[in-house]
Amino acid sequence: MLTFLSRRLLGLVLTLVAVSLVVFLVLEVLPGDVAQMILGTEAREDTLAALRHQLGLDRPAHIRYFAWIGGILRGDLGISHTYGVPVAELIGQRLAVTAPLAALAFLMSTLLAVPLGMFAASRRGRAGDWGVMAFSQIGLAIPNFWFAILLILIFAVWLRLAPAGGFPGWEAGIPSALGALLLPALALALTEAAILARIARASVLETLGADYVRTARAKGLSPGAVMWRHVLRNAMIPVTTVMGLQFAFLLGGAVIVENVFTLPGLGRLALQAIFQRDAVVVKDVALLLAGMVVVVNFLVDLACVAIDPRPRVAP
Amino acid sequence: MMRRPAGHGGLAIGAALVGLVASVALVSLVWTPWPPLALDIAHKLQGPSAAHWFGTDHFGRDTLSMVMTGAQNALAVGLAAVGIGVAAGVPLGLAAAVRRGAVEDLVMRATDLTFAFPAVLTAVLIAALAGPGGINAVIAVGIFNIAVFARIARGAALQVTAQAFIRAAAAIGKGPWRIAAEHVLPNIAGILIVQATVQFAVAILAEAGLSYLGLGVQPPNPSWGRMLNEAQTFMFIAPGQAVFPGLAIALAVLGLNLLGDGLRDLLDPRLRVWRMG
Numbered sequence: 001m002l003t004f005l006s007r008r009l010l011g012l013v014l015t016l017v018a019v020s021l022v023v024f025l026v027l028e029v030l031p032g033d034v035a036q037m038i039l040g041t042e043a044r045e046d047t048l049a050a051l052r053h054q055l056g057l058d059r060p061a062h063i064r065y066f067a068w069i070g071g072i073l074r075g076d077l078g079i080s081h082t083y084g085v086p087v088a089e090l091i092g093q094r095l096a097v098t099a100p101l102a103a104l105a106f107l108m109s110t111l112l113a114v115p116l117g118m119f120a121a122s123r124r125g126r127a128g129d130w131g132v133m134a135f136s137q138i139g140l141a142i143p144n145f146w147f148a149i150l151l152i153l154i155f156a157v158w159l160r161l162a163p164a165g166g167f168p169g170w171e172a173g174i175p176s177a178l179g180a181l182l183l184p185a186l187a188l189a190l191t192e193a194a195i196l197a198r199i200a201r202a203s204v205l206e207t208l209g210a211d212y213v214r215t216a217r218a219k220g221l222s223p224g225a226v227m228w229r230h231v232l233r234n235a236m237i238p239v240t241t242v243m244g245l246q247f248a249f250l251l252g253g254a255v256i257v258e259n260v261f262t263l264p265g266l267g268r269l270a271l272q273a274i275f276q277r278d279a280v281v282v283k284d285v286a287l288l289l290a291g292m293v294v295v296v297n298f299l300v301d302l303a304c305v306a307i308d309p310r311p312r313v314a315p
Numbered sequence: 316m317m318r319r320p321a322g323h324g325g326l327a328i329g330a331a332l333v334g335l336v337a338s339v340a341l342v343s344l345v346w347t348p349w350p351p352l353a354l355d356i357a358h359k360l361q362g363p364s365a366a367h368w369f370g371t372d373h374f375g376r377d378t379l380s381m382v383m384t385g386a387q388n389a390l391a392v393g394l395a396a397v398g399i400g401v402a403a404g405v406p407l408g409l410a411a412a413v414r415r416g417a418v419e420d421l422v423m424r425a426t427d428l429t430f431a432f433p434a435v436l437t438a439v440l441i442a443a444l445a446g447p448g449g450i451n452a453v454i455a456v457g458i459f460n461i462a463v464f465a466r467i468a469r470g471a472a473l474q475v476t477a478q479a480f481i482r483a484a485a486a487i488g489k490g491p492w493r494i495a496a497e498h499v500l501p502n503i504a505g506i507l508i509v510q511a512t513v514q515f516a517v518a519i520l521a522e523a524g525l526s527y528l529g530l531g532v533q534p535p536n537p538s539w540g541r542m543l544n545e546a547q548t549f550m551f552i553a554p555g556q557a558v559f560p561g562l563a564i565a566l567a568v569l570g571l572n573l574l575g576d577g578l579r580d581l582l583d584p585r586l587r588v589w590r591m592g
Contacts, residue, residue, distance in 0.1 A: 015428075018424070018428055019428065019431050019432075022428055022432075026440065137325075137572060137573065138569065140568070140569075140572055141516075141564075141565045141566075141569035141572060142561075142565050142568075143520050143523050143524065143561065143564050143565070143568075145523075145527050145540075145543065146543055146557075146560075146561035146565070149543060149547055149550070149557050149561065150557070150558075150561070152547075153557055157550055157554060158554075164550075245430075248430065248431070248433045249433065249434070251433040251436070252434050252435030252436055253435065255433065255436055256435060256524050256527065259527075259528065260527075260547070267436075270436060270439070271439060271528065274439060274440055274444065277444075282440070286432070286436065286440070289433055289436055290431045290432045290433075293430075293431050293432070293433065294431050
C-alpha cells in the first residue's frame with residue numbers, strides 16, 4: 001500500500017509540474033504584451049520598458065517560471081494589474097463561491113443519478129428504464145447555459161421565486177447565499193446527472209450479471225440485501241471514476257454558468273482576466289483549476305482502491 | 316441479450332433529427348422566410364405570429380430565419396472541429412499503438428495533460444487570446460478533439476494489433492505503417508465513426524458556449540449561442556427569444572447522440588464510447 005501511495009504521489013507531483021509548464025508556455029506563446037495592456041497603446045517605449053523591468057518581464061523565461069513557482073510555494077501569487085490586489089486574496093474570495101457551487105452541483109447530480117441508474121437497471125427494458133434513459137439523453141442534449149437561462153426564465157421571470165442572478169455574499173447569511181447558488185448548481189448538475197445515470201445503470205447491470213451476485217442470491221439473500229451489500233459497492237467503482245473525470249467538465253461548466261448568473265466565482269474571474277489580459281491572474285487561476293482536476297482525479301483513484309482492493313495488487 | 320431501450324428506434328430518431336438539421340442548414344443557403352439580417356426596428360421583440368413563427372429579436376430580425384442560418388454555422392464548426400481531431404488525433408493514436416515505447420508514452424502523457432484542463436477553459440483561453448472569431452473557435456474546440464481521437468485510436472488499435480492476422484501480415488513482411496494503414500485502420504473505423512458522431516455533438520455544444528461568451532462567429536452572422544446571449548438581455552420583455560435557439564442546439568445534439576448510440580449498438584454493443592467535452 002505504501003509503495004502504491006508513494007508512486008501515485010510522485011505521479012501527482014510530476015503531473016502538477018507538467019501542468020504548470022503548459023500554463024506558463026501557453027501564456028508565453030500567445031500574443032499580448034502585459035505592459036502595453038496596463039499602460040495602453042499610447043504609452044511611450046521607455047515607460048513600457050520601465051514597467052516591463054519593474055514586473056520582471058525582461059528576465060529570461062526560465063527565471064520567470066521559477067520565480068512564479070517559487071512565489072506560489074511561498075503563498076505569494078503576485079498582484080493583479082486590473083484589480084490592484086494580491087491574486088491570493090482574489091482567488092480566496094472567488095473560491096468561496098465556486099467551491100460551494102461545485103460541491104452543491106456534485107451532490108445534486110450524485111443524489112439524482114445513482115438512484116436513477118439503479119432504478120433503471122432494476123427495471124431493465126421496461127418503462128422505468130426507458131424513462132431514465134430518455135431523461136439522460138435529454139439532459140445530455142441541453143446546453144448547461146441554456147438550461148440556466150430557462151431556470152432564470154421560470155424561477156425569476158415567471159414565478160419570481162429566485163433572483164435572476166448575482167450573489168449576496170456569505171455575509172448576507174447562509175440561507176440567502178445558498179439560495180443564490182441553488183439554480184446555478186442545478187444548471188450544472190443536469191448534464192453531470194445525465195452522464196452519471198447512464199454509467200450507474202450500465203455498471204449496476206454488469207454487476208448484477210456477476211457470478212458472486214448469483215451466489216448471493218442462491219444462498220437466499222433478499223434482492224434488497226443483494227443490491228446493497230454486493231451490487232452497489234462493486235458498481236460504484238466505475239461511477240466514482242467517471243465522477244472524477246466529470247469534475248473537469250463541472251469546472252468548465254462553471255466558467256459559463258457563473259457568467260449566466262453573474263456569480264463572482266473563479267470561472268468568471270478566469271474569463272474576465274483573459275479578456276483583460278491580466279496574465280498574472282490567468283496563470284494562477286488556470287493552474288489552480290487544472291491542479292484541482294489533477295488532485296480530484298488522484299483522490300478518485302485512491303477512493304476506487306478503498307472501495308475495491310483488487311486494482312492495488314494488479315499493476 | 317435484451318436490446319437496450321434506445322436501440323434501433325433511437326438510431327432512426329437520431330438520423331431523422333440530424334437529417335432535419337442538415338436540411339434546414341441547406342435550405343437556409345437558398346431560402347429563409349425573411350432575409351436573416353434584415354433589420355425592422357418597428358417590429359422588434361415580437362412574440363410568435365403568422366408572419367414571424369418564432370417572433371423577432373431586438374433588431375426586429377426574424378428569429379426563425381436566424382435559427383435556420385445558425386444551423387449552417389453549427390454544422391460547419393462541428394464538422395471542422397471533428398475534422399481537426401480525426402486528422403491529427405488518429406495518426407497520433409496509431410503511431411502510439413504501432414511504435415509503443417517512448418512515442419506511446421509521449422502521446423498518452425500529452426493527452427493526460429490536455430484532459431487536466433477544463434476544455435471550456437482551454438477553448439476560452441485560445442479563443443480570447445487569439446482573437447474571437449469562427450476560425451479560432453474551431454481551432455479551440457478541435458485541439459481538445461485531437462486528444463480524444465488519439466486516445467480512442469490507440470486503445471482500439473492495440474486491441475486489433477493483438478490479433479493473429481496482424482502477426483500474419485508482419486510475417487509476410489509488411490512494415491508497421493503499412494499494417495496500420497491497411498489492416499488496423501479499417502478495423503477501427505467503426506469506433507472512430509461512432510466517436511466522431513458523439514464529438515460532433517460535443518463540438519456543437521462547445522461552439523454554442525463560446526458564442527454565448529462572445530468568442531464564436533462574430534456579428535452579424537447568426538449563431539445559436541450568441542442569439543441566446545442576446546435573448547437573455549431581453550428576457551423580461553420577450554421570453555420566447557430565449558427558447559428557440561436553445562431548442563435548435565438541443566435537437567441537433569440529441570440527434571447526433573442518438574445516432575452515435577444507435578451506430579454503436581449496430582456495430583458492436585460492447586464498444587465503450589467516451590463522452591468528453
